[in-house]
Amino acid sequence: MKAGGSTRSSVGIINLATGQYHSIPVPSTGHSIVGHPTDRTRVIMLGQRPLPQSVEIDLNEMKVTQVINAGADRYFYGHGVFDAGGRYLYSTENKSDSDLGFISIRDAQNFQLIGGFPSHGVGPHELDFFDDGRLTVIANGGLESKTVDELASEVPNMKSTLDIVETASGKLLQSYQLPHQKLSIRHLALGANGEIAVSLKSYSSTPLPYACVALGNINSGISIPEVPPEMLPQLQSSAFAIELSADAKLAAVTHPEGKLLSIWDVENRAFVNAIPLGVMPEGVTRLPNQQSFLLNSLYGALAEIDKDGTRVTRDEIANVTGLNWKHACPWTV
Numbered sequence: 001m002k003a004g005g006s007t008r009s010s011v012g013i014i015n016l017a018t019g020q021y022h023s024i025p026v027p028s029t030g031h032s033i034v035g036h037p038t039d040r041t042r043v044i045m046l047g048q049r050p051l052p053q054s055v056e057i058d059l060n061e062m063k064v065t066q067v068i069n070a071g072a073d074r075y076f077y078g079h080g081v082f083d084a085g086g087r088y089l090y091s092t093e094n095k096s097d098s099d100l101g102f103i104s105i106r107d108a109q110n111f112q113l114i115g116g117f118p119s120h121g122v123g124p125h126e127l128d129f130f131d132d133g134r135l136t137v138i139a140n141g142g143l144e145s146k147t148v149d150e151l152a153s154e155v156p157n158m159k160s161t162l163d164i165v166e167t168a169s170g171k172l173l174q175s176y177q178l179p180h181q182k183l184s185i186r187h188l189a190l191g192a193n194g195e196i197a198v199s200l201k202s203y204s205s206t207p208l209p210y211a212c213v214a215l216g217n218i219n220s221g222i223s224i225p226e227v228p229p230e231m232l233p234q235l236q237s238s239a240f241a242i243e244l245s246a247d248a249k250l251a252a253v254t255h256p257e258g259k260l261l262s263i264w265d266v267e268n269r270a271f272v273n274a275i276p277l278g279v280m281p282e283g284v285t286r287l288p289n290q291q292s293f294l295l296n297s298l299y300g301a302l303a304e305i306d307k308d309g310t311r312v313t314r315d316e317i318a319n320v321t322g323l324n325w326k327h328a329c330p331w332t333v
Contacts, residue, residue, distance in 0.1 A: 117170025
């Protein structure tokens with residue numbers, strides 16, 4: 001499944017076995033997809049920041065069943081996650097009258113807001129649970145996004161943080177920062193033992209001497225690995241999606257401007273290699289019941305990357321033109 005936009009916003013459903021494609025019109029542009037953990041016919045498209053709507057989709061009927069409104073003066077930041085039992089949806093949001101982000105808790109049946117807690121930072125984007133939901137890990141991007149125009153401008157004051165929060169109480173347990181505050185922490189991938197990889201977007205007016213990837217562990221912090229000098233120009237262009245291998249030893253990261261997929265050693269916090277693609281990659285995820293990665297480009301191409309992150313094993317699984325795809329979500333009904 002793909003969340004994305006064109007002149008008409010839609011969610012794309014692709015059968016990887018047959019290549020069959022189905023498009024579901026949606027009322028607003030989406031950023032990511034999250035599936036319900038116990039009813040696999042239900043998936044949620046989280047609205048692209050800073051939009052006030054998300055939607056629920058029924059995969060049996062292939063249609064939108066509910067429009068989820070953020071509420072008065074609230075907007076979505078593009079990502080969410082269900083608790084293990086599927087009773088609640090947690091999503092990154094913000095209020096128009098506040099600079100600080102908020103993690104909303106919504107009833108998973110009617111999606112009414114029933115609670116939440118601060119994200120403990122500005123501009124929360126992706127979040128995920130750790131330790132069976134006891135902890136919530138939040139990528140606070142460091143900038144507010146009330147309008148799309150603000151995203152393209154130089155931001156004078158930023159404080160991007162990776163925050164570890166106790167889910168039940170909303171208490172901040174740990175906060176990590178990077179060496180340069182013009183690097184915005186956007187997307188994250190978590191391993192079972194606390195391994196974490198994050199992708200970064202640069203808001204500096206001049207190139208920074210860092211790759212836009214940080215690695216580490218939620219117990220010990222994150223850092224940006226050094227890369228070969230000849231690779232820095234491609235890797236310092238902003239990274240987008242990020243995914244871990246099944247054993248959390250490798251991280252795969254997309255670099256749309258660099259037109260490549262980079263591979264990283266998470267435990268040793270080291271650059272491994274990069275795969276030139278010739279297209280602008282956006283989403284990357286791990287295929288269900290496999291260790292290989294599924295990659296989608298900005299304009300509709302799909303490819304499979306082998307489990308070691310060294311080569312493209314299947315190219316052009318599907319190619320649907322006229323779309324601006326964001327994140328892929330592997331899902332089996």
